[in-house]
Amino acid sequence: MDSAEFHAAVYETVRLIPAQKVTSYGHIAKLIGMPNHSRHVGQALKFLDPAADPPVPWYRVVSSSGAISSRGPGTNGARIQGDALTAEGVEVTVTPSGERKVDFSAFGWFPAPGTI
DNA sequence: CCCTTGACGAGCA
DNA sequence: CTGCTCGCCAAGG
Numbered sequence: 001m002d003s004a005e006f007h008a009a010v011y012e013t014v015r016l017i018p019a020q021k022v023t024s025y026g027h028i029a030k031l032i033g034m035p036n037h038s039r040h041v042g043q044a045l046k047f048l049d050p051a052a053d054p055p056v057p058w059y060r061v062v063s064s065s066g067a068i069s070s071r072g073p074g075t076n077g078a079r080i081q082g083d084a085l086t087a088e089g090v091e092v093t094v095t096p097s098g099e100r101k102v103d104f105s106a107f108g109w110f111p112a113p114g115t116i
Numbered sequence: 117c118c119c120t121t122g123a124c125g126a127g128c129a
Numbered sequence: 130c131t132g133c134t135c136g137c138c139a140a141g142g
Contacts, residue, residue: 003139025124036137042123043139061123069123077123 006034010044011052016116017060020089021109022102024064031113042069059084060109068092068100 001009009032017023026038034040045058059081062068071077082092082100093101104110 006139026126029124036125037139038124039122039137040124040139046123058123063123064125071123081123 001034006032006037006040007044007047010041011048011056014045014056014058014061015054017057017109019057020107022060022062022066022085022090022104022107023109024066025061026064027110028061031111031116033113062102066102066104066108068102070099 010028013028013031024038025041026035028041029035029038041061045056045061048056048058062081068078068081078100082094085102086092090102090107093103095101102108
């Protein structure tokens with residue numbers, strides 16, 4: 001599997017995430033058969049064209065702890081993602097330190113590989 | 117070819 | 130809860 005196929009597989013899988021559900025980078029990696037490439041799932045989403053057609057609901061992908069990565073101070077990516085999820089009806093908790101988190105027990109989507 | 121970076125994950129103190 | 134270590138691997142300098 002080359003880089004282009006990897007990206008395609010990631011986008012394809014992310015589109016399968018139901019509305020009002022979230023999953024993790026690591027689980028996306030498992031679903032496409034590359035459990036050790038969680039970092040590259042993030043890369044694929046990072047390179048994604050926001051105007052892709054059909055759209056890719058990248059905002060439904062968070063870290064394994066349920067937290068939304070900050071992307072560093074000065075960037076508003078985390079806030080955008082949190083807002084997008086909130087707008088869809090997903091409960092996003094904001095910790096005192098400003099961290100946004102999602103409750104997997106209520107909104108998690110983790111199908112076993114091969115069952116989708 | 118070596119070194120550093122990451123929208124990551126799991127384990128441990 | 131926070132912080133640190135190690136494993137992972139493609140990309141870019």
